[in-house]
Amino acid sequence: MQIVRVALDLPLHRFFDYLVPESEMVSAGDVGLRVRVPFGRQSKIGILVELAQASDIPVAQLKSIEAVLRDLSPLPADWFRLSEFCAAYYQVPLGEVMLTTLPAGLRRIHPPKARGSRRLTKAPPPHDAPTLTAEQMSALATMANAGPGFHAYLLHGVTGSGKTEVYLRLVERALAAGKQALLLVPEINLTPQLEARVTARFPTAGLVSLHSELSEAARTRNWRAAHEGTARIVLGTRLAIFTPMPELGLIIVDEEHDSSFKQQDGMRYSARDVAVFRALERGVLIVLGSATPSLESWANATDGRIPARYTLLTLRERAVASARLPVVQRIDTRREKLSDGLSGALLLAIEKRLARGEQSLIFLNRRGYAPVLACTVCGWISHCTRCAANLVLHLADGRLRCHHCGFEAHVPKACPTCGNQDIQPFGRGTQRLESILAERFPRARLLRVDRDSAKSRKQWEILVAKIYSGEADILVGTQMLAKGHDFPKLTLVGALGADAALFASDWRSPERLFAQLMQVAGRAGRAELPGEMLIQTQFPDHPLYAALVRHDYPAFADEQLKEREQAGFPPYSSQAMLRAEAPQIADALAFLTTARAWPEAVAHPAVTLYDPVPMRLARRANLERAQLLIESPSRRALQAFLSAWCHLINSIKASSRLRWHLEVDPLEF
Ligand code: ADP
Ligand code: ZN
Ligand code: ZN
Numbered sequence: 130m131q132i133v134r135v136a137l138d139l140p141l142h143r144f145f146d147y148l149v150p151e152s153e154m155v156s157a158g159d160v161g162l163r164v165r166v167p168f169g170r171q172s173k174i175g176i177l178v179e180l181a182q183a184s185d186i187p188v189a190q191l192k193s194i195e196a197v198l199r200d201l202s203p204l205p206a207d208w209f210r211l212s213e214f215c216a217a218y219y220q221v222p223l224g225e226v227m228l229t230t231l232p233a234g235l236r237r238i239h240p241p242k243a244r245g246s247r248r249l250t251k252a253p254p255p256h257d258a259p260t261l262t263a264e265q266m267s268a269l270a271t272m273a274n275a276g277p278g279f280h281a282y283l284l285h286g287v288t289g290s291g292k293t294e295v296y297l298r299l300v301e302r303a304l305a306a307g308k309q310a311l312l313l314v315p316e317i318n319l320t321p322q323l324e325a326r327v328t329a330r331f332p333t334a335g336l337v338s339l340h341s342e343l344s345e346a347a348r349t350r351n352w353r354a355a356h357e358g359t360a361r362i363v364l365g366t367r368l369a370i371f372t373p374m375p376e377l378g379l380i381i382v383d384e385e386h387d388s389s390f391k392q393q394d395g396m397r398y399s400a401r402d403v404a405v406f407r408a409l410e411r412g413v414l415i416v417l418g419s420a421t422p423s424l425e426s427w428a429n430a431t432d433g434r435i436p437a438r439y440t441l442l443t444l445r446e447r448a449v450a451s452a453r454l455p456v457v458q459r460i461d462t463r464r465e466k467l468s469d470g471l472s473g474a475l476l477l478a479i480e481k482r483l484a485r486g487e488q489s490l491i492f493l494n495r496r497g498y499a500p501v502l503a504c505t506v507c508g509w510i511s512h513c514t515r516c517a518a519n520l521v522l523h524l525a526d527g528r529l530r531c532h533h534c535g536f537e538a539h540v541p542k543a544c545p546t547c548g549n550q551d552i553q554p555f556g557r558g559t560q561r562l563e564s565i566l567a568e569r570f571p572r573a574r575l576l577r578v579d580r581d582s583a584k585s586r587k588q589w590e591i592l593v594a595k596i597y598s599g600e601a602d603i604l605v606g607t608q609m610l611a612k613g614h615d616f617p618k619l620t621l622v623g624a625l626g627a628d629a630a631l632f633a634s635d636w637r638s639p640e641r642l643f644a645q646l647m648q649v650a651g652r653a654g655r656a657e658l659p660g661e662m663l664i665q666t667q668f669p670d671h672p673l674y675a676a677l678v679r680h681d682y683p684a685f686a687d688e689q690l691k692e693r694e695q696a697g698f699p700p701y702s703s704q705a706m707l708r709a710e711a712p713q714i715a716d717a718l719a720f721l722t723t724a725r726a727w728p729e730a731v732a733h734p735a736v737t738l739y740d741p742v743p744m745r746l747a748r749r750a751n752l753e754r755a756q757l758l759i760e761s762p763s764r765r766a767l768q769a770f771l772s773a774w775c776h777l778i779n780s781i782k783a784s785s786r787l788r789w790h791l792e793v794d795p796l797e798f
Contacts, residue, residue, distance in 0.1 A: 288651025308378020
């Protein structure tokens with residue numbers, strides 16, 4: 130009887146042995162096929178990973194494979210290596226990595242039948258390539274001269290500098306060489322735009338997109354086209370990094386700094402980092418592009434002491450000469466009495482835009498009407514009963530809503546504690562800002578763009594079309610509006626409430642703030658009209674704002690990196706976070722304490738384990754959460770430590786209501 134090893138989606142660090150019945154005999158070339166196997170009382174889809182000589186389990190106890198699925202050609206060897214890398218780096222069982230990164234349609238026993246035929250998106254008008262600017266040309270020449278093989282580039286270019294055009298030229302070169310190209314973007318919302326642009330340039334390349342809003346059948350079909358090589362261009366969000374592509378020749382990660390590349394549950398991977406590994410392993414070109422690179426990537430490209438893995442390419446000027454960068458100004462709000470949170474200078478600037486028929490965008494990164502509802506008589510505040518957080522007032526639909534667990538309640542007519550009828554919203558969110566502006570500018574057409582007004586991609590597209598066609602005068606929006614869109618009539622951006630992020634306890638928050646402000650600023654004045662950004666702040670002299678005024682990302686990044694180095698934070702150290710949650714905080718802390726007490730951990734020369742602490746938002750959805758930070762100056766030492774430690778953690782006996790996970794390279798604290 131033939132014996133094979135099968136990877137299954139189970140939280141166990143091992144494979145499973147099965148017998149192969151006569152009728153299904155396999156050969157070495159079948160490794161990588163999917164198989165259906167009995168497991169417990171059900172069947173599961175697994176992946177054939179190895180033909181085995183023998184099994185540790187007596188043959189009499191082995192079960193037989195039910196079927197070898199030959200509808201899909203075997204998963205290739207490089208896909209196995211990619212899965213192995215992720216399993217080892219993120220400390221996740223290999224079977225889990227392999228199965229969860231496949232489209233659901235390929236790992237289910239009964240996938241839903243595809244309905245209808247392939248929906249063809251309207252073919253956009255063919256698009257001629259513009260003549261390259263000198264900077265674009267020089268960036269492309271550098272990459273072309275590097276020759277074949279692995280090369281990693283960080284393409285740093287201000288918004289509108291023509292990074293996308295550089296990507297398109299690289300894709301053109303890859304296609305001409307008979308290669309496939311993989312383009313990663315952070316947000317589903319950004320795919321239709323880029324998809325249209327890429328298809329217009331390469332109408333016959335069989336571009337497919339891959340993201341989580343596709344139907345299961347469509348995702349499977351697109352994935353299969355990439356795997357079979359009929360799709361020459363794959364455009365997708367983070368999950369697309371795992372798509373097998375036999376002739377992969379180019380990987381592009383656009384907006385590489387964006388935190389959407391980080392998966393926040395299951396296997397907590399960074400698609401950007403996985404992409405770099407994949408390019409290295411496949412020996413191909415990778416380009417990470419951004420106007421505000423992550424500090425990790427910046428250090429990788431500029432700090433001579435870090436063995437430089439990326440080559441820096443810079444686009445300083447906007448591609449269209451007339452589209453100058455917006456003028457950024459600070460409005461010192463200490464010197465002026467604001468009315469409803471708005472300064473005179475900002476109101477005046479909006480008025481001017483209205484008179485000229487141009488658009489303004491007021492950026493406030495807080496959705497809802499007000500962050501909290503409170504009783505001024507007894508001190509009651511709208512608190513989430515399940516989280517250590519306040520319920521946000523959403524006046525538009527008359528609800529109080531928790532932004533952490535989704536809990537909802539009616540807005541009470543009176544204080545639930547003392548009966549006072551005069552309960553007050555405190556602070557301002559986008560909804561309130563919208564009504565304040567509507568009152569001030571009664572003739573202006575207002576449009577609010579946040580996750581409440583653009584819940585689905587469809588709604589989002591409708592809003593974008595409205596802005597584009599000039600059906601709105603004043604936009605109120607969160608960071609949703611910051612990314613990627615050109616609005617030709619938008620010439621003013623006002624930023625409110627930015628200061629909070631300057632002093633937030635998360636040391637990455639200045640980095641995020643700078644990127645966000647730089648991106649929203651980039652929305653203003655992209656076409657023929659010059660743009661202006663006004664930042665309301667009580668800290669106008671803060672170096673972050675000073676760098677922003679000069680559009681000087683390098684100055685900001687270098688300053689931040691100095692601080693990081695002094696504090697020993699990444700990229701000058703590597704981190705991992707062990708988190709536990711349980712109904713009682715004591716249980717979560719006890720679990721972490723047990724994990725920390727492992728003698729090898731305590732005594733490890735290169736790895737520091739900090740004390741377990743409750744998380745900043747300690748209670749969420751009725752679970753108490755605690756975390757333990759692990760840090761090392763050496764990534765390799767940390768990795769070696771984690772893989773040994775993980776086995777120990779797995780053996781800790783904890784209550785069945787306790788959940789834990791390990792996150793490597795955590796982004797949020
Ligand atoms: P980025 O991706 O850096 O934001 P894009 O590639 O989208 O920049 O370019 C910004 C705008 O400039 C687009 O409208 C694009 O069509 C145009 N553009 C890019 N490169 C050139 C060029 N070489 N000549 C003329 N226009 C260009
Ligand atoms: Zn009260
Ligand atoms: Zn809650």
